[in-house]
Amino acid sequence: LLASALPRLDRLQWVQANWAGVEPLLEPSLRRDYVLTNARGVFGRLMSEYVFGYLLAHERRIIDRYLSQRARRWDRTPPGTLWGKQIGLLGVGSIGAQLARTAKAFGMRVKGYTRWSETSSDVDAYFHGDDRVAFAEGLDYLVNVMPATKATRHLVDEVLLRALPEGAVFVSPGRGRVVDEQALACALRKGRLAAAILDVFNQEPLPSDHEFWSMPNVLITSHTAALNVPADLAALFAENYLRLRRGEPLLHQVDFELGY
């Protein structure tokens, strides 16, 4: 909506995006003579509830136990635990930092893969650039919260997926384009991954004939991981508006070149 209106906004100074991802405004043909801020500060806690809700559902076998209940079966299969497990965060911005903090509350070890920032003290080990394989080794859970940029396209590919231990769980609430879906489907078909929890896809809505829908080790959450909350956005908008009036730097400015 906004991308098409940009040329007509004669006195544009500032755009506050509702979301963390702002790809439509980054097309090289579009103007860049304004300050673009995104809403990356408001999604961390929702993402945290999503990721740990689904990791706990996996370990506690919540869906299997629900199916047992429908059969009136007293199902004493032991649950697993997050305690002592290792989680890998692809991307450690404001969302990744919140995920790392919550992981620590559940007694987990945390590896982080980032372009360069090493700002979260809840990350036990950082990885960069060509360290993808070392990052993936030993992970129980891999969570992709990378922004979609040229540099991150298909970062989750066959090489990365093969470096994960057998039985790892992949959680994908970030951006569909970061994932090579062919390679992911292959790893799932072979059962190398214990489960994948998929929120975002290359094509959305996910076409109804896609094989992901019926894979027994896939849960699909239809891009609901972090819907924005109007109250949070209003507070962010107000804060940035006051900063603009006072001539101060705005929060969460997007670098048009980096793409986030």
Next chain:
Amino acid sequence: LLASALPRLDRLQWVQANWAGVEPLLEPSLRRDYVLTNARGVFGRLMSEYVFGYLLAHERRIIDRYLSQRARRWDRTPPGTLWGKQIGLLGVGSIGAQLARTAKAFGMRVKGYTRWSETSSDVDAYFHGDDRVAFAEGLDYLVNVMPATKATRHLVDEVLLRALPEGAVFVSPGRGRVVDEQALACALRKGRLAAAILDVFNQEPLPSDHEFWSMPNVLITSHTAALNVPADLAALFAENYLRLRRGEPLLHQVDFELGY
């Protein structure tokens, strides 16, 4: 098993129970001339994964979304959140304190109801004795982790359940006898509770013709909330054994009169 063996143990000094609940050893007819220690220190983190796993599954609609997936439906129904919600802990011992700590990591307010201890700084407000109704008011979630004693029998009764707001969620991983199941079933039938997550019951296994099995707002977890972990128990046993040898007080001694 142990209750029946107690009379034959001529030189009994100490019993380390595998569980937090030790009701069979508290029968007034049984001897009490030994030190009884329970395993209450080892269940907090498992209980925490259970309680927050199910609260997140409720808010994130994990089971509904799974059913949507089976119908290949792109289900964009917004999730709820734990953030800013109020949780009430019936019982704030070692398990309740861990639950309070995790609740704070998810941005929740915490009320605690206890006999007397007020040891957790993560509890925002404490209630005791006749304050049950004031405790229940305004709760989004009620979690029962009270031990089963004479004083706590049917503590979760019609009075307490009616004091909860419409649409509250009840989680019961503690002890079945603390809950008046007739009153609970009535509140569920009327839809006053949005959901109940039930791990323990007056009779276990839950009889296959019990109405709880088929209630749409009930999830049954078949007494799996906190199965004990051998490594944790071994560490506790070893610590208490060394303390016994050195003549030091043992950890987690049970008071036969209080029952915990």
